Amino acid sequence: MSIETLIEHGPFIAGTAEPLSGEHREIRNPGTGDLVGRVTDATAQDVDRAVQAAREAFEGWARLGYADRGKVIHACAEAFEAHVDELTPILVAEQGKTIREAKIELHKAADTLEHYAGLSRQVRGISVHNVDPGVEARTLRRPLGVVAAIVPWNFPTTLLCNKLGPAFLAGNTVVAKPADTTPFTTLRLAEIFHEAGLPAGVLNVVPGAGAVVGEALVKHPGVRKVAFTGSTPVGERVHALAAAGSKRVTLELGGSDPMIICDDADLKKAASAAAMGRFYNCGQACLAIKRLYVFESVADEVIEAVAAKAKRLRVGIGSDADSQLGPMHTQRQREIMERQIAESGGEILAGGGRPEGLDGGWFHEPTVVLEPGRDSPMAREEVFGPALPIWRVKDLDEAIELANDSPFGLGSSLWTSSLNTAERVAAELDCGYTWINSPTKVYDELPFGGLKASGYGKEHGSEALDYYTDTKSVVVKRAL
Incomplete structure (x- = not known):
């Protein structure tokens, strides 16, 4: 199983798969050294365009009900499953893993999306009756806004969908940065999701080096949450950069x-x-x-x-x-x-x-x-x-x-x-x-996250939604 032709791809922004242009990077197979394809190295200006596209899409996406967003996520999961055979040779070629491991990863990533689609009718706030005489109180879950999802090369799709599932369900929009050596599966996934009905701008993908694209994304004032998976030293750097603007951060870092x-x-x-x-x-x-x-x-x-x-x-x-x-x-x-x-x-x-x-x-x-x-x-x-x-x-x-x-x-x-x-x-x-x-x-049913140098915050489970939403308290005093 192998890809038939060289892949050439630019960023995916506002529902458009852009052609190869400008400075580009060659992606080679780790097992053979063969050229897999070429990808545009996004610039800080490309990151800004992607964040702006995500911000423009946010209002309409956030206004949908949980059930409606769940239907779209379900459609994306089904489309993902339908394209596993197409995606497998791309993942094998750019990452190096075996055919069996690639299929396991892809099916698992689709399952994660399906899990969050299934949670769409179970999300609810808390109501408190009579906190004071004639006073009712409740909590609302509100989406944060634009989420930067930064993922490494070892599991490009499962680690991305760990973030996309709760982010989308909560009503956020996403700008994803794949590892600079494994961009193609993620870029193709974005096209598949858009074709399946995900509105333009809800998912954008900016490939490129972490020192340029990653830092521009983390520091962008339009980003409200950074979800990062990678090494501990890089995660600590991300944490420091995200402090400007008090961005929410979850870090899934190294382990031993x-x-x-x-x-x-x-x-x-x-x-x-x-x-x-x-x-x-x-x-x-x-x-x-x-x-x-x-x-x-x-x-x-x-x-x-x-x-x-x-x-x-x-x-x-x-x-x-x-x-x-x-x-x-x-x-x-x-x-x-x-x-x-x-x-x-x-x-x-x-x-x-x-x-x-x-x-x-x-x-x-x-x-x-x-x-x-x-x-x-x-x-x-x-x-x-x-x-x-x-x-x-x-x-x-x-x-x-x-x-x-x-x-x-x-x-x-x-x-x-x-x-x-x-x-x-x-x-x-x-x-x-x-x-x-x-x-x-x-x-997917259980929260996952580390302690010490392994990071903090949770992915998976309903608990992941806590890291992609803000809990707002609402107090209503009745006329007596």
Whole structure:
């Protein structure tokens, strides 16, 4: 499965897909180096046009009822599903992931939109009768205005729809900035949504570099909310820029998710979940398993199983239907991970280097490292690639202490057959999400967000609407 012709695209503003023009960027396949297409690098003036288009569309969109906006979101979700086969080769080519992973991502993104369409008839305020004699009170949810949605390259569509769903349902309009290396799927999605009935200007897309387009968008006085997913350093920069004008901000940042495997766990299932949770999307996920702590008494069995699974994974270009692990997205990401492995010590049980015969892209073998230094880069930094460190621990106290000894607090996992252990760990781990005896699947029904250097604010669930609306109090005094 591959794209047939080179893609050429400019920004998508006010319902119009603009042609390639001005300064443009070449997008290349991370697995082959082949040219995928060319995209216009938007300017600050393009950002201003997009924000103005979103502001002009806001009044009409916000005046629609929730049910009417829900119908439009539902139509967009259906159109999205109908175009998955068209979008798959574009996503594979620009991001590098496998065909299977691309389809999983696209279907999940459409499901997220459908989830928010389904919430459209359940949004309500609060009424309080007789707060004083003859006085009634209620709260209203009001949309914020123009939302800047800034997303990274690892999951271009799911991370975008995490923002579009609640933003659209609440009545906001959006200017989206995809990562500079993965613009094409997002630009095509905007066309599909417009064709499905999304009014012009409700969604605009401005591709380009973060230092130009991203900063212009975050600082624009017409933007009232910034929803950002990306690295912690960039997120902190976004937060600082958004302080001017007191913009609302939600930040979904980096993670270094721990998994704890106890001696009473189903070890076969736990080892499988550890490998899947680490190597899915070539390990390039914020909610990947990035640190594994195993009770000493069962460690050898788990370590052997995880290493064996890593060795069996078939590495190859994303468009090869037999590939189970695609390339890393950029040369820089691979170099960072290679440095982290080299500086961390420990025993390499699987992988550790670049696979033979795949010199055209940014490939790295799925790697398992036993007992790297506990203050090493693999323990303290976010490892954004297919490398899993494993440590033996003597008991639950040590496992919880090490799991929490991280600047990050995004997700976590526990495998045990003890209800008491599960309840304790769920309460004591410093993170926004804990899976117990479960693969690391994110549910649209549940709020998702991190602690510490992993950001703040919630996506998913009805709670996400709190971050895309303002709650206004209304007091009415009756004539007595």
